[in-house]
Structures are given as structure tokens and as C-alpha cells.
Amino acid sequence: MKNIQLFWFKFSHYYPWVRWLLVLAGVVAVYTWALSGLQVDFALLKDSYPYIVDFISRLFPPNLEVVDIAIKALIETVQMSLWGTTIGAIISLPIAIASSRNIAPQWLRWLANFLQNIVRSVPSIVLGLLFVAATGLGAPAGMLALSIYTIGYLAKFYQEAIEAVNPRSLESLRVIGASPIQIAQYGILPQILPLGLGYTLWMFEYNIRAASVLGVVGAGGIGFQLKSYIDGFEYTKATTMMLVLLVVVTVIDVISSHLRHKLESMS
Template sequence: MKNLTLLWSNFWNRYTWIVRLIILAIIIVIYRWALSGLQVDFGLLKDSYPYIVDFISRLFPPNLSVLDIAIKALIETIQMSLWGTTIGAIISLPIAIASSRNIAPQWLRWLANLLQNAVRSVPSIVLGLLFVAATGLGAPAGMLALSIYTVGYLAKFYQEAIEAVNPRSLESLRVIGASPSQIAQYGILPQILPLSLGYTLWMFEYNIRAASVLGVVGAGGIGFQLKSYIDGFEYTKATTMMLVLLVVVTIIDAISSQLRHRLESMS
């Protein structure tokens, strides 16, 4: 085994270009395989260009008569995202602690990671449909769907932050007899707080967009109004909704990016 490793090391050092060509060939084969499975008809795409132009032309000019409706729906979307992200963040923290290899025992990590994977495997649309069935149409269903959707991602982000904590600080606390809750409170939280707040801000920004998608299944917010106008072929009103969403998402993105940079510089 040792000789085989030595031979491979010598071959890699001597014929690096051959190895790179082999890797490139494998990548090309994988992408060709993926493209063949898609069965893309490039001729059909070329012929569909006039239909795309026709659809886009129906979106303009925006109908500003629904601007007040768009703003009200947008406020509802932000409220859904704010509460959904906050609830999801609170639930995510204990799950992240339970799934971190530098804190939790193996059996608990296995269960916590299984829970994370289960949540991430459920599309947001399905969560929206589930809570619409439970609470009816409107923003409460969207808020609950966003809460669960947030857990699937923030728990993983928090877990990565916890596992990157300096192990010496945790070992020092264990030596003096600190309990697991004290280790989490004094050894982990101060180190991960700036990074975790940055992740939470990013998730809030993302949930603004996700909330607009959940509106398609009746979970409230600007997405519900957007779908209603598209279903009624009122495309210029739908454009107003999209433009308002674009402006607000751009502003929130700029603000949260600045806050994330400041928080990361503190970590």
C-alpha cells in the first residue's frame, strides 16, 4: 500500500498535465451526459424568440394605479419574512448545537442532522400548501412556512459556525468543569454571534424573495397579488408588483450586505 501511494505521488508530480487532462475529460463527459438527459431542442428555442418578445411587450408599461396595493402587499411580505426568519433562527440554534461534532454525542448528531436534511428536502411550495391547508389562505400560512424553511438552512449555517470555534477555548472550559450549557453560553455563543447574525440577515433577505413565491399557493404577500394579476392576464399590473419588489429587495440587499461586512469584521 505504501509503495502504491509512493508510485501515485511520483506519477502525479511527473505527469501533472496528463492528470489534469483526464480530469478535464471526465468533467466534459459528465456535462455532455447531463445535457443529453435534458433533451434541449435548440431549434425550438430559436423559433420561440417571437413569443418571448410578445410576452415581455405585454408587461409594459407598468400600471401604477395598483401601486398602493403593491406597497400594502410588500409590507405584508416583509412582515412574514421578519417573523418567519426570527422564529426559524430561534429553532435553528438548539438544532445546530445538537448537530455539531465538537459538542454533541454521535447519536444526537445523527438525529439532528437527519432532521436538518428532512426539512431541507421539502420544497417551500409544499410547506406553503401544508400551512395553507392548516390555517387557510393568507400571511399566517406564509409565516409558518418560512419559519420551517429557514430552519433547514440556518441550522446548517449555525452548525458550520459552531464547528469552526477555537477548540482550545472549549477544552479550557471542560477542564474547569463547565457544563455543556455553560460551554455553549460562554465558549461558543460569543465566538459565533457576529457570523451567525450575518447568516440570519442573509436569510431574511432571501426570505423576502421566497415569500413572494409562497404567495403563488395563497400564502399571502406580494406573490399572491402577482399571481392574481397574471391569472387575470393583467400583465402591466403584475409588472408594477415586480418592480416594487425589485426596488425593495435591492435596498434590503444593500443594507444587509453592509451589516454583514461589519459583523464579519467583528468576528
């Protein structure tokens, strides 16, 4: 075994291109396997082009008579996203601390990471259905679904930020007898705050889009109106909804990106 390892070490040292060739062959093999499982019919895709053009043509011109409805629904979507992101962020922080290997004991890390995996494994659409069943149709169901959905991602983002904290500062606090809460308060939060706020802004921006999907199951917001128009074959009204959503998402993206860059410069 040692002889084989030694041979491979010398061979890869003198012929490094062989290693990269093997990596490339492995990547090609994986993608070929994935494509074969999809069973894509390229001939069918080619023949479906006229149907795609026909569907897109039905979306135009936008029906501007429903702009006021679109704006009202969009405001509800932003409200859902704002509260959902805030609640999710607050709950995510202690879970992230409990998941971090540089703070929490192993048994607590295992439980916290398992909780994160459970939350991330549940699709947002299922969360929407769950809370629609619990609270009925409307924005409250969407807000609660976004709160849980946010935990699955922000907890992981916060955990990564915490684990990247300078270990010397934490060790200094431990030496002087600081408690775990004091370590989190004085050693971790000041270092991760700019990065954590940046992640939270990104999640808020993402939740605007996710909220529009949750509307499909009756969880309020612009997605509910969008689905209603599509179900009624009122495609031009649906286009108006999508255009209003596009404008607002673009504006929020520009603002949040600017804020994230400022926060990153502070870290």
C-alpha cells in the first residue's frame, strides 16, 4: 500500500496534469450521470418552441387597470417579508450560537445542527400549506411560513460567521472567567454584527420573492393575486403583477446591496 502511495506521489509530482485530467473526467462522469437521469428529450424541446411563444404572447400588453391592486398586494408582501425575516433572524441567533463548534459543546451542536437540517429540509410551499391550515388564508400564514423558512438559512449563515471569529479574543475572555453569555456578548457579537446584518438584508430581499411563491397556496401577498389571475386565464393582469414585483425587487436589491457593502466595509 505504501509503495502504491509513493508511486502515485512521485507520478503526480512529475505529471501534475494527470491529476487535473482525472478530476475533469470525474466531473464529466457526474454530469453525464445526472443528465441521463433527467431523460431530457431535446427533440421535444425543439418542437415546443411555438407553444412557448404563444404563452408569452398572451402575457402582453400588461393590463394597467390592476396597478392599484398590485401595489396593495405588494405592500402586504413586503410587510410579510419584513416581519418574517425579523422573527426568523431573532430565533436564528441562539440556534447559530448553539451550533458553533468554537462555543457550544458537542451534544448541543449536534442537536442544533439537526434542528437546522429539519427546517431546511421542509420546502417553503409546505410551510405555507401548514400555516394556512393553522391560521387560514392570508398574510399571517405567509409571515409565519417565512419566519420558519428564514431560520433554516440565517442560522447557518450566522453559524459560519461565528465560527470565523478570531479565536484569540474568545480565549482571552475564557481566561478571565467570562461566562458563555458574556463571551457571546463581548467576543462574538461585535465581530459578526456587520456580516450578520448583511446576511439578514440579503434574506429580507430573498423573502420578497419567496413570499410571492407562498401566495400560490393562499398565504397572502402578491403571489395570491398572481395565481388568481393565472387560474382565471387573465394573463395580462398577471403580467402587471410581475412587472410591479420586478420594479420593487430591483429597488430593494439596489438599496440592500448598498447597505451590505457599507456593512462589509465596517467589518
